[in-house]
Amino acid sequence: METGNAVVSLPKFEPLKAHEMSCGHIQFRKLPVPAHRRKLLHKNWRRVYDLVHDVMKVDIRTKLTKPVQVQLKTKPDTPEIGHLQKCADFIHAILLGFEVEDAEALLRMDELYVDSFDIKDVKVLRGDHLSRAIGRLSGKNGRTKHAIENATKARIVIADTRIHIMGTFTCIKIARNCLCSLILGSPAPKVYSKLQQLASKIA
Template sequence: MTAADVQDSSMDMMMDNLPQTVDPTTLTSRIIQSDSIQREDRTNDSDNDADDMQMDGVDQPTFQKLSAHAARGGKAEYRRIRCPAHRYTPLRENWEQLLTPLVEYLKLQVRFNTRTRSVEMKTSRHTLDTSSLQKGADFIGAFMVGFEPQDAVALLRLDDLYIESFKVTDVKILRGDHLSRAIGRVAGQDGKTRFAIENATRTRIVVADSRIHLLGSYGNIRLARNAICDLILGAPPGKVYNNMRNVAKRMNERY
């Protein structure tokens, strides 16, 4: 018998030992482990099952959510937002609209200090959320830079809204009439350019002298900022309108 015949006979014996057909109803794992690993895994599984059985018979403790007042150890937190001179009259006229969400929704104590001309907020034992004070400060801060209360209140309801501020001179160094013309290009005739950018990017824009404030989500602020920077750098408004039209079309398709 030759070596080839011996090899053929051994292969035939191995093939005989293998199953001729695979049962599709039988699921087998493709992970092959040594005996020692399998014994160790079985031991760990039995220990975990025993721990689970012991924990099932014990009542699990339930803890109530800590209020903002209790989380600080009973100490109150304060915030003070100074009111600019040009926002004093709008603050007085819209005081009730600003006070309602702060007191009823965030459960904060609010007052206006006439001596320092600033809005002061404080947490109390009724304040539930630890982030209420920061949300309230952002809400009042948005109103102080020029946003309407209806727009600023979105900061209390949505967590993915931000405010970004920059100056026209941060984009390009301009002085005198050149600066005035750049601001005029951003605003447009009767605010048409600003409204077009707001509607296309779903943001809110405030042009306060040479400062520009944007309110919206991160991606939308980026789109609006790029359009405003193009206007400051001297791009024709018609080209910006065309870009905003394309942006609005893409956003409508996305949402």
């Protein structure tokens, strides 16, 4: 930058560490672990620990006394305060039922997030009607769900009446529209045709 005839060099500031951004205070996150997800978390704990502790530089532990929790906290060498929230989103996705390999993308990409909704938010269904709607969402051997995932580049978890979608904003919007159409009773071939048109916007 020039001031008159003199050239003034701009100061260069190093990025603030996580503990500096929080005035030296340690930041925490606590995530309750549902009983039906404890075995899955235990099975993948080594991989989860390596990603959170070694890659993201965030401390992690499991509190086994009730309520069972995964606890996260920043360290002096945590590069950014945002790493804590990314790790919390990563653990939350695993607890929702996403594969560790899919949830790992939340640590590496800023534009991904998870959206959840209930079938009853779209249409009030009971008994056999609800069971048939869930069946339409999955399809035979999960074919419908996989077709939507492949076309939208999103990941979908169907947990009873709850549906969780992970992806970018556009991918989630398209996947959700297709799932809602199936819930409302649209036949799968019609949804496939519509999906092909919408998927071209992502490619």
